[in-house]
Amino acid sequence: MALDESAAIGAVVRALEEGMGAEDLLLDVIASVQRRVGREWAADRITVAQEHAATAINDRAVTALTLHPSAQTAPTRGRVAVACVEGEWHALPARLLAEVLRLRGWRVDYLGAQVSAPHLVAHLHRTGPDLVALSGSLATRLPAAHAAITACQAVGTPVLVGGAAFGPGSRYARLLGADGWAPDARAAADALARGPLPRVRPGHHAIDDLPHLRDQEYTLVARSRPQLVGSVFGQLADACPAMRTYSEVQREHTAEDLSHIVEFLAAALYTGDEDLFCGFLEWTAGVLDARGVPSASLRPALELLGRELQDFPRATAILRAGAARLTRTPLSPAGTAE
Template sequence: MSTSTPPCSPGTTGLDALVDLLWDAVHAGDEYAATELVTQALDEGVDPESVLLDVVAAVQGRVGEEWAANRISVAQEHAATAINERAVAALATHPVARTTPSRGRITVACVDGEWHALPARLLAEVLKLRGWRIDYLGAQVPTPHLISHLHATGADAVALSSSIATRLPTAHAAITACQAVGVPVLVGGAAFGPDGRYARLLGADAWAPDARAAADRLARGPLPRPHFDHQQVDDLPHLADQEYTMVARSRPTLVRTVFTALEDAFPAMRGYDEAQRERTAEDLAHIVEFLATALYLGDEDLFRSFLTWTAGILVARGVPAQSLPPALALLARELKDFPRAARILERGTEALTTTDHITAAGNPA
């Protein structure tokens, strides 16, 4: 028996109140209250799909917002996500959520390197509720293993999830590999852009902005079987210049070189403690990763958006965002022979200097 405080009756409070109640349980680290809330809502007739998408997903969105605003730590964010995953598991085993498959077979997976599995899990459970037979493979599935699974199961389609844009080159390889064995691919997740622009660029057969839209798309009819008759580079001819490959391969060296030189370019770094220095190295690694991804996609906007987002995150944590332009200048010096990279870095620096982040970081309240 749980010793947690019983939640308020969800049947009389509506979905918004359910979100608040689940958030309270998740924020408190109380998995028993969270799972009891979900099962009680189902007992009282709340639609299982609504619990998944209008309650659990909404709470998970709040978790991300609280982390970005520096109101919860990384550890708290991980714990909250784990509790939400347990809440989804409780829903999946509830009698009202059990369905007999009446449609085809869908494989749901995250691309290799993608650890944010909850969006894919939510989709898998929604599709089960709608009568699909689902193979849920979870986080970071290596493409060769995904293809082996498709050969073994004869799936009608693959639903691939990715939340972080730096996984898009890997996602492209997975999309291409699935299509090469005749299986169409539906993609979703924040990595593919709010309008699905990267899904189209990378040749996915379909894109959906969220789990409900993905389920609706699959319900309208089968995805067309792909006709695979081209190579990846045909989709992205700019890759012929090899800039992406060179930057991606040299990432560790670039990070070390820029980190070493940054202390002279940004003297405030000399006063950093060990933890701050480690975070700076991590930030530099992310910058190079996003630069490489922007090169892969041929999209300067991706890098600019990442930099302004990073500046906002730094400001929320009381870290001087003024360190970003010197780091970009040092990186540009190392990549002076790479014209596309140099242009992307220049546009990124311009974006930083036209936002309020730098000024705000220099004038803390």
């Protein structure tokens, strides 16, 4: 928190030189500190700027560690492409995996944050890796992850996935047809050490994994997100009179929160899992409470969104489940309070 990059990197390098393993430093020190940074931000004990600065220092500590002569390892295994799902900017987990795999003797192509499926497939054609390791932190990126998984498998490359987006457990990894899943970098490296991933089944098609997508609710909600956010935002001042006194910054944050709500609703529609949306609402309620914003302020937004989507049975059912999880008082089928 002192933003003392030199001291932070010095602590890591000294520990390495005193005999602590490079992999342990990556996962039990740097990754552990990063998780703590995330918890501190969620609890409103540090600012966004502090969180970004701490993340940057952690990233440079990874570089300093992996460039140290005692952490150099010659490749003895196959080739792995490590990438973040398109739209995913939380790159440190993927970076940590890439460095752990290098330490374990893999030749690693680390492609970084936000890699689209076409760019990933182009890399596979050019380099021919044995597998792809795909990282995602936000469940809103699951549709993009599904596209990437399917595209890689179509050219014969198996996909190992990991990150919070694919949990809890391997729930969404299995749903999206990934060839393997790991809860963390150490488990991923251990799994690959035991043997190659199974190849994709012949004749596999993404839509076969998710037959509920045929109702088009996901597509329509995802495409209409700007209009839904604008409509609900315009009505919120009447539903929440306190909004009339909001500053411009508060109004911007409210619009961002609405956009996230619709994004997670779309992700829940894509996966067919209302728990994805409900879990996001509970997390958001905790973040708002930590900042002195009553989590009850979410309820009017859910009610208004339900009215906008009253012709979408799966969407309104998910909204009712979310409201019930927050308040234990469900919304009616049209999205209004019973």
